[in-house]
Amino acid sequence: MQVEEVIKKRKSIRKYSAKPVEKEKIIKIAEAARLSPSASNKQPWRFVAITDKELLEKAAGSLGAINSWARTAPCIIAGCSVKKDIITHWIAEPLSGVRYHILDMGIAMEHMVLQAEELGLSTCWVGWFDERKLKKLLNLPLNWRIASLLTLGYRAENYEPKATKRLPLDRILVFR
Numbered sequence: 001m002q003v004e005e006v007i008k009k010r011k012s013i014r015k016y017s018a019k020p021v022e023k024e025k026i027i028k029i030a031e032a033a034r035l036s037p038s039a040s041n042k043q044p045w046r047f048v049a050i051t052d053k054e055l056l057e058k059a060a061g062s063l064g065a066i067n068s069w070a071r072t073a074p075c076i077i078a079g080c081s082v083k084k085d086i087i088t089h090w091i092a093e094p095l096s097g098v099r100y101h102i103l104d105m106g107i108a109m110e111h112m113v114l115q116a117e118e119l120g121l122s123t124c125w126v127g128w129f130d131e132r133k134l135k136k137l138l139n140l141p142l143n144w145r146i147a148s149l150l151t152l153g154y155r156a157e158n159y160e161p162k163a164t165k166r167l168p169l170d171r172i173l174v175f176r
C-alpha cells in the first residue's frame with residue numbers, strides 16, 4: 001500500500017478478533033518506531049508489547065470504563081518515555097516550552113500505527129489510563145512514563161468503525 005492509501009484507510013478500531021498478533025509483526029511495528037525522528041535524535045522511547053492473556057486482562061482493567069472495549073485486543077503496546085538527555089529534555093524543554101519527548105512519542109507511535117495498518121492489522125490510540133496502576137502491573141522502571149497506549153490486533157469481522165469527521169482543509173491550512 002502507498003502511504004496515502006494507508007493514511008486514508010486507517011480508522012480507530014475498538015473490537016478485535018481473537019486471532020493473536022504474530023510476533024514478527026510486532027517486531028516489524030517496533031522497527032517502524034525505532035526508525036522515527038526525534039529531537040536531537042535522543043530516541044526517548046521504550047515499548048512494552050503486552051500479549052500475555054492474564055496481563056492483558058489486567059492492563060485493560062486499568063483503562064477505565066470508557067475503554068472497556070480494549071479487553072478484546074490481543075496486544076496492547078505501552079509507549080513509554082524516558083527523559084534521559086540533560087540538554088534536550090531537561091534544559092531545552094523548559095526554556096522553549098516545547099515537550100520534545102512527548103512529540104517524539106507521538107511520532108514514533110503513529111509510525112507504529114501506519115506500519116500496523118500496512119501489515120493488515122488495526123489499532124486504536126488509548127490516552128486514558130491509570131498510569132500508576134499500569135506501571136506497577138508492568139513492573140516498569142521509576143523513570144519511565146507511559147505516554148500513551150495502542151491496542152493492536154485484527155479487526156473483528158462484524159465491526160464497522162465509527163465515521164469521524166475532519167475539519168476542512170481551508171480551516172487548518174494557511175499560506176503566508
Ligand SMILES: Cc1cc2nc3c(=O)[nH]c(=O)nc-3n(C[C@H](O)[C@H](O)[C@H](O)COP(=O)(O)O)c2cc1C
Pocket residue numbers: 010011012013014066067124125126127128129148161162164
Ligand atoms: C492521543 C490520543 C488519545 C486517544 N485516546 C483514546 C482513548 O482513550 N479511547 C478511545 O476509545 N480512543 C482514543 N483515541 C482515538 C480517537 O478518539 C480517534 O483517533 C478519533 O476519534 C478519530 O477517529 P479515527 O481514529 O477513527 O479517525 C485517542 C487518540 C489519540 C490520538
